[in-house]
Amino acid sequence: MKGNEALAEAAIRAGADAYFGYPITPQSEVIEYLMRENPVDRTGMQVLQAESEIAAINMVYGAAGCGKRAMTSSSSPGISLKMEGLSYIAGAELPCLVVNVVRAGPGLGTIQPSQSDYFQAVKGGGHGDYKLIVLAPATVQESVDYVRLGFELAFKYRNPVMILSDGIIGQMMEKVELFEQQPRLDVEFEWATLGKKPDKDSVIVTSLQLQSEEQEKVNLRLQAKYREVEKNEVRYETYGCEDAEYLFAAYGSCARITRKAMEMARARGIKVGLLRPQTLYPFPADAINGLADQVKGILTVEMNAGQMVEDVRLAVNGKVPVKFYGRFGGMIPSPDEILEALEQKIIGG
Amino acid sequence: MITPENLVYEKTSVMTDRVLHYCPGCGHGTAHRILAEVIGELGIQGDTIGVAPVGCSVLAYYYFDVDMQEAAHGRAPAVATGIKRVLPEKYVFTYQGDGDLAAIGTAETIHACNRGESILIVFINNGIYGMTGGQMAPTTLAGMKSSTSPRGRDVATMGNPLKITELVAQLPGTYFVTRQAVHAPANVRKAKRALKKALEYQKLNKGTCFVEIVSNCPSGWKMTPVQSNKWMEENMFPFYPLGDIKVPPEKQ
Amino acid sequence: MTEEIIIAGFGGQGVLSMGQIICYSGVMQGKEVSWMPSYGPEMRGGTANCTAIISDEQISSPVLTQFDTAIVLNQPSMDKFEDAVKPGGLLIYEENGMTRKPKRTDINICSIAAYDESVKMNNTKVFNMIVIGGLLEVKPIIELKNVIKGLEKVLPERYHHLIPLNEEAIHKGMKIIHKEHTLN
Numbered sequence: 001m002k003g004n005e006a007l008a009e010a011a012i013r014a015g016a017d018a019y020f021g022y023p024i025t026p027q028s029e030v031i032e033y034l035m036r037e038n039p040v041d042r043t044g045m046q047v048l049q050a051e052s053e054i055a056a057i058n059m060v061y062g063a064a065g066c067g068k069r070a071m072t073s074s075s076s077p078g079i080s081l082k083m084e085g086l087s088y089i090a091g092a093e094l095p096c097l098v099v100n101v102v103r104a105g106p107g108l109g110t111i112q113p114s115q116s117d118y119f120q121a122v123k124g125g126g127h128g129d130y131k132l133i134v135l136a137p138a139t140v141q142e143s144v145d146y147v148r149l150g151f152e153l154a155f156k157y158r159n160p161v162m163i164l165s166d167g168i169i170g171q172m173m174e175k176v177e178l179f180e181q182q183p184r185l186d187v188e189f190e191w192a193t194l195g196k197k198p199d200k201d202s203v204i205v206t207s208l209q210l211q212s213e214e215q216e217k218v219n220l221r222l223q224a225k226y227r228e229v230e231k232n233e234v235r236y237e238t239y240g241c242e243d244a245e246y247l248f249a250a251y252g253s254c255a256r257i258t259r260k261a262m263e264m265a266r267a268r269g270i271k272v273g274l275l276r277p278q279t280l281y282p283f284p285a286d287a288i289n290g291l292a293d294q295v296k297g298i299l300t301v302e303m304n305a306g307q308m309v310e311d312v313r314l315a316v317n318g319k320v321p322v323k324f325y326g327r328f329g330g331m332i333p334s335p336d337e338i339l340e341a342l343e344q345k346i347i348g349g
Numbered sequence: 350m351i352t353p354e355n356l357v358y359e360k361t362s363v364m365t366d367r368v369l370h371y372c373p374g375c376g377h378g379t380a381h382r383i384l385a386e387v388i389g390e391l392g393i394q395g396d397t398i399g400v401a402p403v404g405c406s407v408l409a410y411y412y413f414d415v416d417m418q419e420a421a422h423g424r425a426p427a428v429a430t431g432i433k434r435v436l437p438e439k440y441v442f443t444y445q446g447d448g449d450l451a452a453i454g455t456a457e458t459i460h461a462c463n464r465g466e467s468i469l470i471v472f473i474n475n476g477i478y479g480m481t482g483g484q485m486a487p488t489t490l491a492g493m494k495s496s497t498s499p500r501g502r503d504v505a506t507m508g509n510p511l512k513i514t515e516l517v518a519q520l521p522g523t524y525f526v527t528r529q530a531v532h533a534p535a536n537v538r539k540a541k542r543a544l545k546k547a548l549e550y551q552k553l554n555k556g557t558c559f560v561e562i563v564s565n566c567p568s569g570w571k572m573t574p575v576q577s578n579k580w581m582e583e584n585m586f587p588f589y590p591l592g593d594i595k596v597p598p599e600k601q
Numbered sequence: 602m603t604e605e606i607i608i609a610g611f612g613g614q615g616v617l618s619m620g621q622i623i624c625y626s627g628v629m630q631g632k633e634v635s636w637m638p639s640y641g642p643e644m645r646g647g648t649a650n651c652t653a654i655i656s657d658e659q660i661s662s663p664v665l666t667q668f669d670t671a672i673v674l675n676q677p678s679m680d681k682f683e684d685a686v687k688p689g690g691l692l693i694y695e696e697n698g699m700t701r702k703p704k705r706t707d708i709n710i711c712s713i714a715a716y717d718e719s720v721k722m723n724n725t726k727v728f729n730m731i732v733i734g735g736l737l738e739v740k741p742i743i744e745l746k747n748v749i750k751g752l753e754k755v756l757p758e759r760y761h762h763l764i765p766l767n768e769e770a771i772h773k774g775m776k777i778i779h780k781e782h783t784l785n
Contacts, residue, residue, distance in 0.1 A: 017435050026640055046434045050427065051460035058424035058457070062400070062431025065418045070431065088421050111640070172663045173621065173636035175628060193416035193432070195395045195439055204410045206401075206419035253663070260661040334666040 003140040004029035004170040010147035012039040015182040017068035018046040020059035024078045025111045026167040027101035043184055053078040057085030064094040065205040067192030069151050069185055073099035076117050086160055087126030091207025095154035099163045101170040104330040112330025113167030115254060118307035121164045122281040129219055131226050133161045134280040136251040140176045143169055148179060157225055168253035235278035236287055244273030246346055247291055249312050250301040251277045258301045261338035285315035292319040297346035301338055302326045363389040367411045374574020376564030377405060379531040380473060381412050383541040391548055397440040398432050400425040404446035405479040423454025426461035429468045440551050442469040447488040448478045451513040465522030465556035469547045475566040483569035487511040490588055514561040518595040524556030526595040530563045532578040563589050602657050604742050605665055607682055609650035610674025615729030620651035626743045626751035627655035635663040648677055655742060672732060676700050693735060710782040711739055718773050727770035734774020
């Protein structure tokens with residue numbers, strides 16, 4: 001199964017109620033798989049090809065406002081179109097899952113894999129002070145598991161969750177174990193529009209506050225929620241960090257390539273470790289800060305012009321040098337290049 | 350003193366007690382009331398979910414005492430689609446102005462209608478952007494003045510007024526398409542009947558029902574309410590003629 | 602054991618499915634596998650390639666620049682990937698349509714007339730299975746029985762009657778592969 005197809009199957013198995021999407025390379029297999037599989041017969045899950053990414057995210061808004069597990073997926077240019085809707089979803093505090101199978105930009109760019117949407121994903125992207133919870137799978141297995149985790153976190157915090165994947169994870173095939181079919185939600189949330197109850201006030205799903213005092217209250221509530229997320233939901237993995245004198249920081253498919261570089265370096269006697277954030281927001285800042293006490297320098301490797309490196313530098317707070325190596329435009333760094341960058345920029349630098 | 354004995358009119362319980370923020374003489378208040386009355390009369394208050402637009406009626410959810418969602422500008426038909434797809438048994442309506450429905454949300458409007466979503470779209474057309482202060486709308490008449498067409502709408506450079514209701518009536522997905530008004534008692538009664546039919550049809554799952562209400566904007570048009578209604582009759586109705594545009598085949 | 606393979610050729614030659622069959626077979630043999638296609642315009646008729654990795658250990662990078670084995674089925678693919686074979690590695694090429702022979706002397710080189718053979722078998726669709734047979738003859742990374750199991754997995758059940766034909770094609774490939782240059 002391709003990564004995209006495995007993710008689509010995971011959506012059915014996670015008990016999703018609805019998927020709304022629009023085709024775009026390299027993630028069209030998601031909606032193709034769902035249409036082929038016709039999950040309405042299996043679980044009652046609704047699947048609809050919308051007229052645009054904008055319509056799709058707003059359909060997600062409508063279904064999420066009814067307390068349902070709703071999701072969409074797209075690739076970079078389409079995700080830009082969804083930013084308006086995501087801002088509204090974050091503002092109205094609705095749960096939903098959005099998958100970005102990133103390709104290189106700006107503009108139409110290329111359809112080749114990239115990590116150039118890091119800033120858009122973790123720093124907001126749409127207007128207003130809001131955060132997405134961002135999960136970064138490095139394997140097809142993780143992109144499957146994060147569908148279920150993503151819905152869990154989305155409902156736990158009533159917040160949109162993004163799976164930030166890329167063309168490699170979406171297109172590749174590898175071994176994957178699918179979890180068992182989960183039931184669809186059978187909960188009537190009190191915040192969901194399900195029809196007014198006679199003894200209760202009507203439910204209003206909105207992100208609008210005309211009074212600044214009220215809007216500030218909303219912002220404070222959102223910020224308090226984000227602090228909770230930062231406290232509870234940081235996820236990352238480390239490899240070879242026990243005796244590491246140097247550190248790689250990389251996420252997603254790029255972390256796999258970097259791990260290969262790490263193995264090559266260790267074969268040459270260079271003690272280098274790798275920290276791979278699995279959540280990009282919340283960011284594993286404490287873990288990186290802790291490792292900065294141990295290592296002499298950190299090389300952040302990304303398939304972009306240097307985005308996560310800013311968060312690594314914030315986390316390290318000047319303790320040790322943090323350098324960057326990246327390829328972009330759909331080019332993928334080779335393990336040799338990464339190793340060479342480590343030797344030149346960190347060890348020799 | 351009003352007592353039960355001399356009471357001739359009672360506000361429907363489907364409207365809240367909030368004071369409407371609409372300008373004096375605006376058609377929104379009446380349009381809200383008759384839609385709320387219809388929901389009450391059909392006994393579907395607990396089964397109705399509305400979608401409010403961006404525009405003058407952005408706060409419609411304060412006035413309708415039903416569960417409601419506030420959509421981004423123009424996206425109400427997409428939001429309503431999302432609701433209806435996961436709650437197919439519920440009655441779902443959008444309430445949108447001309448900028449929301451016929452400019453920024455044209456794609457969402459046409460495609461929801463083309464899919465034949467089983468929803469009611471209520472379209473308030475007063476030919477102007479009211480909330481933002483009287484700018485030109487897609488439905489602004491040729492030659493009509495607004496703050497962004499101060500010398501009157503020049504169709505050569507600004508395009509022609511858009512008859513989106515006639516346009517959606519062409520789509521196989523629409524089931525019932527009508528144009529009404531609420532400026533005079535007879536029109537109010539007709540418009541209310543149209544809204545009632547549209548919500549009753551929703552149970553049949555035969556397609557989208559689309560009810561346009563041609564309305565006024567005394568503030569934006571810079572007229573008294575009475576003048577605005579007269580101007581509407583003389584200028585809007587000839588271009589936007591009232592009446593059913595598409596009736597269900599079995600009702601013909 | 603880790604075997605990193607690039608397969609490249611024209612769209613329609615079965616390049617992508619060849620990689621998939623190798624990977625599914627690897628799974629049947631209890632290996633870790635990874636398959637990564639080139640995607641986009643090239644999958645609509647131009648050149649196509651895919652990377653197939655089979656390993657005893659967890660696979661780090663699914664995208665590579667150097668390979669243990671390159672299977673090239675047209676001239677542009679030979680031009681692109683001949684230099685990407687690791688020294689001591691293997692290059693297999695299909696003679697049909699090539700305009701030049703490989704130049705490298707530090708790798709093992711085999712040629713296979715798989716297209717001609719498939720014509721002889723009256724079924725050009727088994728072309729890619731003949732090539733797989735050739736590969737397995739030179740580098741027996743997977744047992745034949747696991748390839749058959751892999752085929753059963755890849756092919757929809759309505760095509761399972763074609764599996765014996767595919768097996769025959771694999772045997773043909775094993776016979777006709779020609780070792781042009783072998784390192785000591």
